[in-house]
Amino acid sequence: MKKLALSDEILLSIEKPARYIGNEVNMVRKDTDSVDIRFGMCFPDVYEIGMSHLGMQILYDMFNRREDIYCERIFSPWTDLDKIMREKKIPLFALESQDPIKEFDFIGITLQYEMCYTNILQILDLGQIPLHASERQESDPIIIGGGPCAYNPEPLAEFFDMFYIGEGETVYFQLMDRYKENKKKGGSRREFLEMAAEIEGIYVPSFYDVFYHEDGTIKSMTPNNPHAKATVTKQLVVHMDDATYIEKPVVPFIKATQDRVVLEIQRGCIRGCRFCQAGNVYRPMREHSLEYLKDYAYKLLKNTGHEEISLSSLSSSDYSELEGIVTFLIDEFKGKGVNVSLPSLRIDAFSLDVMSKVQDIRKSSLTFAPEAGSQRLRDVINKGLTEEIILKGASEAFQGGWNRVKLYFMLGLPTETVEDMEGIAELSEKVAEVYYEIPKDQRNGKVQVIASSSFFVPKPFTPFQWARMSTKDEFLQKAYLVKDKFRTMLNQKSLKYNYHEADLTVLEGVLARGDRKISALIEEVYKNGALYDSWSEHFKNDVWMKAFETCGLDSDFYTIRERSLDEIFPWDFINAGVSKEFLKREWQNAIGEKVTPNCRMQCIGCGAKSFKGGVCYENQN
Template identity: 70%
Template sequence: MRKLALSDEILLRIEKPARYIGNEVNSVNKDADKVDVRFCMCFPDVYEIGMSHLGLQILYDMFNRREDVWCERVFSPWTDMDKEMRSEGIPLFALESQDPVRDFDFLGITLQFEMCYTNILQILDLSGIPLSAHERTEKDPFVIGGGPCAYNPEPLADFFDLFYIGEGETVYDQLFDAYKSWKASGGSRESFLEMAAEIEGIYVPSFYDVNYKEDGTIASFLPNNPHAKEKIRRQVASDMGETTYPLKPTVPFIKATQDRAVLEIQRGCIRGCRFCQAGMVYRPARPRDIEMLKETARAMLKNTGHEEITLSSLSSSDYNELKEIVSFLIEEFKGQGVNISLPSLRIDAFSLDVMSKVQDVRKSSLTFAPEAGSQRMRDVINKGLTESEIIDGAGQAFEGGWTKVKLYFMLGLPTETREDMEGIAVLSDKVARRYYEIPKEQRNGKCQITASSSFFVPKPFSPLQWATMFSAEEYVAKANIVQEAMRNQLNRKSLRYNWHTAELTVLEGTFARGDRRMGAVLLEAYRLGCIFDSWDEYFRYDLWMQAFENTGTDAAFYNLRPRTRDEIFPWDFIDCGVTRDFLWREWENAMQGKVTPNCREKCSGCGAMTYKGGVCYEG
């Protein structure tokens, strides 16, 4: 392997050279000659975002615990470094060894957000790895994808050798052992893919053929190789006590987006929000042992020097031992300047009491996620949150000294009416009104209510995967309705409103539910210059529209047409644990505005409990 060395001249010409030099605290270095498998873990976005991702830290730690595996990291070079590498002929390299990515056995890419897909092509391009999987030879690494977007891998099928469907703690050891056996045998590239396809949870896209009907929908999706399974079953860690957790997370040299230790208190969610893919594919809910969390928190803070720790889960308030772990952290690190971050909380008296102890109330803001402005709409999406609960929570926060509240909503949900949209402004005003009901002498100046709305994108394996989207112009019109309603509220001077980029939502929707034909659009967009699409300053909607036109692809086909119950979706070959019948039942409940109890109240028969290795959350 050829070692790379970035010259001081190049490092002085780029922004934040620490993104590329490696050797951070707790990074892992090994002797490349003494390992059998070299794995390069890639997060296809800038370093500061990738280093904030817990999944990357977990797999990096888990892989490197094996003496025969060396896992290194790579991130998307920022545009200045991209330019330098192309002009100087420098291939993309891993941080730890500075070896070229092309020389590794595996390039593993985490798929967190559809609008990072062009960055995946940047990674392959800069590495000198053929973009199309069928063009790769035995000299190239195997490119494997995983993460939430892998639940519909089809838009990326042309560019990946294989995908890992599910949670990473389960079958990677089998994959590495299979690779070692294959490498010793001297077999062909295809023979390893056949070995990999025999492993539960591994999907090899080249082993499947897709046929389409005249109307563009899928007619069939069938294996073309005897080693390929008809159904790929997502992998789930049924016992969280048997999984590893990084006690020595790598500490970036520069400030990461989430610059703190992260303690995952549970995985999965009991709530069943119908728009939420994660709440479905990570079922059943699995809490971590409280004593394990205490020891892990001690070790992480000691080994990293972080001054903040985040309790991470999809719904932290549903963790039974939340009060105990928070009380432990407050007491254990009293006087040490350690802050405790509590995202994903339902704001109640306990949560507010805790946050008043760990936050500077005068400076911080509280976040609520009503998701919809009207109770009717919240019932449609099964949010399980009433207006009185929202107002009462805000009132308790105001009485506790907070004056800043952020409210998160979605626009473009199915069955949405003008009244539902205007309800965002009405609810925001009611929250502000609750503040001004406090006696004047007890207030801390004026309140600030910031309402933000994203535009709903239907995701695979969520009950709303059958929903129709809207055009960019229609999304903006919806936001303008809310904006106008904000101006008409009594407390309008205390209200602020902003919304997500509509054009970005349109593209996200095409890839979220896209099929293999979207790969041509992606490749054309990259060739036209699209990169870092999730960054406003680099997003070029005009180039994307040109890519659709050049490839003869209609974005409306993926976003604007209705879908029937029996349509074959591009992701239907995946068994995610939750049954399609359950998802359709929940879709019908949404259309009728019927609320489904959460898993702790009543089992709804989603299928996750009976799934192999699945366990019901008992608490």
């Protein structure tokens, strides 16, 4: 193994040195002199978080199957090592080769969560790579961003050479081949960017000019380079079984946040929740076949030694072969101590038969997401759940032996009233009451109902992108109201209520909905010490508030201002498969408290059916 980039003295002085040494089970090793392209796959958070990210593992495996590409992993150094690297001027390095990342051809950064944006600048800064794309030289790596937050790339436009819009298995190799072609003929960095801009799904921010109205809204966004497209179209895998999956995931030395094998069973969602960005941008829903999943489940467990397998999707209950894959996993690995985890289950479709099979191995808490406390507000957000269904599902779960339930809600949703908010406590109380209706000798101890509320952020490419956000004070007032209501509940000892940080949510809204002007804000807070903003103990709200003043920006402009239907959004140049007309129609349906059927019940004309060859739920089977 190559000599480590960090000395033994440094490794012994920092927390969890295993984050930085590589050499884990299933890590890929290649001769760096025998490859044409060196690609650094970066997750801008600490190792344990990044190693839990499925997309990173998929792309790491995919790239390394090509002999001419060596893909290595890069994570944000924790604050203790960050300090030492700055003091000793140690350049940021990749785990596999321990080489400085500035020597790579590409750095691909996963944009998973807005509050990781300052960590992106940390990666570039410690990597000794100019923060601004405009300042990079021919020898600097190409910085490319992808992932869910790339659906509004504008707040990061200054820092990236390009963005990849869509699913990574589609045009990445085409991009790599263009790079090799340009390199072979001695082409410049700009010439490669022009070649890249011609590829569907690739967005090069420097090739576009943005013009503003006097009120700060966008007047137009136009290409300034003939190679750039006026509309950038997301890329997606059409037939899921055609995509290769990971056979040998890298197994971390230390416990990762998701310390298990992850088996992706489908992409997309049929439900149409109006607050959910993923449910819109990952349309249409596409399933893996049962045989495909059986094959990969066996390989994954065999090649990792993990004792848990999680079935991953936006709505596991909607997978048509859910019972089949669960039955296979239970039967195949019975007696081997393998636990099956089923996240993203809908309470209305939770099969008691499937549940009873899973519980034979290990019981844990069940998680359900009513999202809103009243039926009226659940209709507004198009959740498609009635109180009767929620309570029936909880009853079945309790009869199956569970006694701990987590309920997820949102505060600050459009049209929300006091009755809607108080309904969170009332619904939680009713769930607890269902448990106590079971005969005492059939109960499994005391029940615990944990209700959590996040604060609503209107995300791009959702029907709620026209909605206003609440202010920090409004969010807190709502949380206090719900908390007070919980104190009046008869079964309050069985109930627990938590809520998210309000100031963090406001900033998430700014970064999610922002335009190019926000790049200056991100750079300003980074230079003043903001880092690991998604970690409560490191979040510095005062630094952010001061930066708004310094940059002459108003957070209210991006958050509490309700948009008109004809406003141009910073992300309108992206074709994400759902039409803006559909989103407008759904926004108006929300205001009218009108429920839209899911895709299995009826095609709702979102645009996915005519997107990329007509793939949608109704013509997959």
